[in-house]
Amino acid sequence: MIGTVIKSTGSWYKLLDEDGKRWDARIRGKIRLQEADTSNPVAVGDRVHFLPDPQFPDTCSITAIEDRRNWVIRKSNKLSSRRQIIATNIDLAVMVASVAAPRTSTGFIDRFLVCCEAFHIPALLFINKTDLLPEAGLELLHHLNGIYTNAGYEVMNGVASEGTGVEALKTRIYGKTVLFAGHSGVGKSTLLNAMFPLAEARVGKISASHEKGTHTTTFAEMHVFEGHTGIIDTPGIRDFGLVDIEPKESGQYFPEFRPFLPACRFNDCTHTNEPDCALQAAVRAGKVPEERFYSYLSILQGDDVFS
Ligand SMILES: Nc1nc2c(ncn2[C@@H]2O[C@H](COP(=O)(O)OP(=O)(O)OP(=O)(O)O)[C@@H](O)[C@H]2O)c(=O)[nH]1
Ligand SMILES: [Mg+2]
Ligand SMILES: [Zn+2]
Known part of the structure; x- marks a missing residue:
């Protein structure tokens, strides 16, 4: 069977x-x-x-x-060679990030997206908890939206606890097997429940201060709904250590870098000290966001565990 x-x-x-x-x-x-x-x-x-x-x-x-169509795998910490397969046979990976309580770093988002690129898994970024942004913070949100839209990703914003922005995501994932990933406390389970109240996924207490590492969801679980929509709710990931990706090649996994890479003088350019580096020129010209370039440099240096 x-x-x-x-x-x-x-x-x-x-x-x-x-x-x-x-x-x-x-x-x-x-x-x-x-x-x-x-x-x-x-x-x-x-x-x-x-x-x-x-x-x-x-x-x-x-x-x-059976043979896996794809998978998302990470190394749980730098000292360990142990690899953990987070989920397999995924149609869409949703990185759930939050702008506050806790705020997700671009470094963390980028490592996850690099992994998705390397394993050919379409990825979507859902930025949650936008209600917690003070007026002044809206600029940060627009900035983040711009960075990832420019990189070619679908970006959605919402307030899962109020059901805002949830319908668009629900429409997008219909009939697919979808991975929800992100730090603990960003609202993955809340988002799942907002789309499918029957899921009854356990959600962290409102009052909880969401120290990193206190997980409400403890095991990855796929919730299956009508139309064969399967949502894999996962425990918050603290670190995302890249596995099976050559740091030197990681530039290719930043989609918005790709148009510039062929114009570097050396075709093995690491985009660090080489003369006539087209990627560095693009960063200086504001055509590639600095945050993304720093994420690339940090992956290149082998700082592959990042939160
Ligand atoms: N203000 C605000 N709170 C939210 C929002 N979404 C979720 N929350 C709250 O954030 C807390 C954490 O939500 P969870 O859904 O448990 O987070 P999670 O990502 O599943 O966390 P883990 O299971 O530990 O990985 C809960 O108290 C939610 O009610 C939101 O958009 N705005
Ligand atoms: Mg959860
Ligand atoms: Zn270069």
Whole structure:
């Protein structure tokens, strides 16, 4: 039988089969060994083959994983070589950022977008909590919107807790498998509930001060709705360490850099000290935002864990 992994707690998985039935699943030992360098051999979004357990109802063992169409993977910290697959087989990755409480850095957003580019996953940026911006902060919001629109991404703004900006996102994701990623407390679960009240995803207390690292959502989980829309709500990510991406090549994963790269004098230009660097000239001319260029430099230096 075939199913989709909708939740992973480490030792147990939840599957949804093709008839819409849910199963509790375990993995057979040999699958575990196949991907020893990841902390999770089976990830949310995986299509798996399974065998029902004859002894216990609604329980099964996963016997094989189908080839993945794509995946989002990160390194959880610099010292560890452990890789974590966040989700697989994604149609659209939504980076949920917030302008306040907590404010998401462009460095963090950019690492996530670079990962999506490298793995050919379309990405959308949803900037939430715009209600928390003082009047003066609107300029910051417009600036961010400009940076990412210019880079070719779809950008949406909203107030998930009031349902503002939510319909546009709901229309955009209909029928797709969508990953929601971002720091803890930015409002991923609130956004999910605002679109689909039946999701009843747990949301952090209003009064909580959202220290980074206090997660309300503890395990990635795919919520499946009418029209086969699947939303993968994930626990907040503190750091996003890039995996399987050559820092030297990361310039190509900034879409708005691409038109300038062929004009650098050296075709292995790192855009740092080389003469006649077209990318640096573009930054100086204001054609490429400085924030994005700094993100590139920081990835190049190997500071791949960033919050
Ligand atoms: N002011 C304001 N508060 C919001 C908004 N969206 C969500 N919140 C609040 O922010 C807090 C955190 O929201 P969650 O949805 O739990 O955040 P999360 O991203 O799912 O967090 P983790 O599950 O820990 O990763 C809750 O108290 C929400 O009510 C918003 O647009 N404006
Ligand atoms: Mg959550
Ligand atoms: Zn260059």
